[in-house]
Amino acid sequence: MRRTVIFARLTLFNTLRLVRGPFLLPGALLTALYVWVVSNEFSSSVEEWYSILSLIGLLLGAVGFAAVTPSAVREARYPGTSTTPLERTGRTLSVALAALPPLWLLLGAIALFMYTDDPGGPVGIVSPFALPVPFLMVAAGPLASLLLSVWTRSYLPLIIVALCLPVYLVYNGFLLSERFNNAVSRATTAAQQVISPFQNPSVSLAEPTLFSLVYTLLMTGMLTALVVGARRRGRVLVTSTVTAVVLGAGAFGVTVQGNRANPWDRSYADDEVYGVDGPAPCLELDGLTYCPLPGYEPWAENWHSTLSEVLGELPASAREGAPLVWQDALYYDRSLPETDRPVLVLYDDLDPDWAYWQGYVFLDFLRKALGMAISDTGPYGDSFCRSNGQARTPVIAWVVDTVTSRHGLEGLDRADSLAGVLSELTASPIDLEVARALTERPHDEVSAVVHGHWDRIASGEMSTPELARELEIPITDASTEPAPGKSWDAVFPELEKGVYQAWDVDSPPCAPSHRTPA
Template sequence: MTSPAMALTWAEIHRFARSPLVLPLVLVLLVSRTLSTWRDMTDWTIQSVDAATTLVLVGAGVMLAANLAVLRERRGGTADLLESLPLPAANRTWSVLCASLFCGAAAALLVLSLHVPTLLVGAAPAGVFRPQELAAGVLAVMLMGALGVALGRWVPSPVAAPVVLMLIVWSLFQFRDSWLLPLVPTQALPFEAARPPLWHLLYLAALVTAVSLAAVMRHRRTTGTVAAAVAASAAVVGAATLTAVPSAFEGAEPVELAGTHEGRVTVTAQASACEEHDGVDYCALPGFEPWVPLWRDAIGPVLEAAPPQAPQLEAVYQYTGYAFNDLEGGGYALVGTTWGRNGGEVEYRRAVAGSVAAFMAGFPPPDVLQSDGQGGFGCDAAGQARTVIALWLLGQTEAPVAAGTEREHMAEVGSDEVVAVELPASVFGAVSYGQAELDMAEELLADPNTQTLVHQEWERLVDVETTLEEAADVLGVAVPPGEPSGAEQGTACA
């Protein structure tokens, strides 16, 4: 570039830095992403894609700012003034293009450099960290900036860029599985990329080059620019012929999980990484092994408080809707592919500890719904002594909470009808209980002698026929006043 061209480029960079369409969006995205992920445990495979995808907000600002910078030349009287400048239209295009690419990359890198470290605060990161995903987000912002310049040259209308921007956002929601999008927000699995990350990165680089050259060729078509544009377009077409990496779970035969008992659980081979701790198999999906200590911390206090004659927990399985093919019987706990941090882990700890406590107290597994014979589902554990014991066991990890109601559960009624039903919802699954059981459990948690009494009278306390009054006599507490939850939540839990 000549010196005037360089000076113009720096002037455009300064304009971008002061633009109300760029820096404010950087701040909005940075704050919103940090707040929305602060209480979620970091899974790099997901978070890296999410961080790149949300950069479309910054890309939108860069795209509109670049488009407006080009359209300045079409203001009244501006064209005549530009004729006296030493720089032709092609050089002015290069200046705005270089400024949009530089500022777009700088804005994206600023967001990532400040946001990604926050994902490490209080975290035990899982998954696979792929820097290619983050780099793809930066290239996507640059692509949107180049597209703003190209639209300003070839379709000189202030409406064109907003329309194309809406089409880009629409395509992200409409074609979430297509890796030919600039940004691909969907993963095949939480721990497996839906497309080849490196090829997608090269595909984006070719797109940025092709669109940039298209913008310049509006006013300058030299042999070099035409050849480069053809090469870039060929690279885009070549990358478009590639298919996404097939999921390793496609066509995978179920195999017996190492360490299972009586062959009751079958999962795909990818979910067979198990660690044994204190007689319990903790089976994590690939990349989630750092979360095993978190599960142990939640389940361990429940196991330590239970007596030797209580049902024995055999395994803890991490599941995903794609991984499990068959899961029957009891003696296991299930954990998903999400967890919490910075206070957000409390609900996850309560959920997994509650499932173990419910199993030891004799409740059905959380995924088993009991029909009351009248079109309703769920069961009522109010008035049963084992409910208090289960809540007391849960309290070894996290404070028990009142049962609620889940209103959006879909259940099959009859042979072909699926309707929304109202279910009781608690840490024990579709099981309801009242305030009396909760108050008794809280009183027992405050008494250091409770564990000895529970161990001595375990069989009686977890018997489905034992009432709150009988438990109160054994444990030396009073039954709090108040009525149980009532039969509207379902039949009594068997």
């Protein structure tokens, strides 16, 4: 008990010295500044929240590394206080622990700030096993500093780490030389593998987060054992070395077992999310079915409000073939539902209010609603027949453009989005011209024609030249074959030349009169 009190007093003493030192507070302030700068990019999902928290954990670990180095070098260079009741091991560990209270406090405050920044908190479920990991990553910094400083008895490790950061930033910004960038890339990959060697690093899954926690605890323990044994002899060296080897072997075993039980291509049922007992229920909203990940239910309302806008441009009958909206996770594969309906897959990193991705989501949604998905090419029906020359091609592009431009997409971005959608639709020259013209015509004029001819447009029976005639759109190139590059450049002169072309020209054409491929 007495030694514990003394250890606590010494740790407090060291903490106060670190706080007054040159690294801890400035480093913490810089980290807080970084958080403030990126705070407007916080996503409202727990995966993003945790991802940023882990990054901050690494940053604070680096701050701890720097802050502890002078004390660690001091202990290594001047071991003359060896005849005090608290021995060297206690003194050394105290230096590492001294950095943790302020850093953990800061990390906790940042975590709380990010969590409460979005009213109601980020959506999704956080496994409690994942929560200690960023805090352990913070602890690894001071421990690594102690280990390296005690071994080298110098500031060299700090200098090397200080140099690594600009090298990494340069590597991310410029291609200096292929050899250099490859070396940095390999080092970065190796470091990432050491920090987190698991293949499904979702914050929600119970088992992988438990593996990750055990691995991090073992690695931290191994680091601590190495610190205790650094430059020691006799029994202390043997004990700490054996302990470090056992813990390291344990960490390796956990990694192997964790990746064997959770390979990258494994699918997870909803009940493998922490605290979830069975399949997450799907929600029915105005005839549309949404199946969010557990904890992401609040997003379904957003999806519905935006997808309703898409359907709102079309007659009510378009709703009948609407696909099931299924949310998958970015960091793991969610088991696919048993359904014969087409499925529109959304991911947990896609903010439902972000216009840029909506164009692609709306496009897929419409093509699936119109039966253009080739269901036997994959579980999600992500391959489509091509509808070049059919009126539904410019109409789909018009609907997407109408909704996305309503959400703030303007100017070059709008043209870019429209060209992208037409590219995905394998548009022909006449499709390009008509689509562009539709976006420039009064909305009600186009809408009336679309509603008036919807059955023929939806089935592919109405051709694009017919639609052009209906709306009296002048045509310069009436070809219905996939458009060559010059057609794109002619219809979209404001965009960079040669960027766009018709995709998937080899996919089967959609058969007129049917909602299935020919």
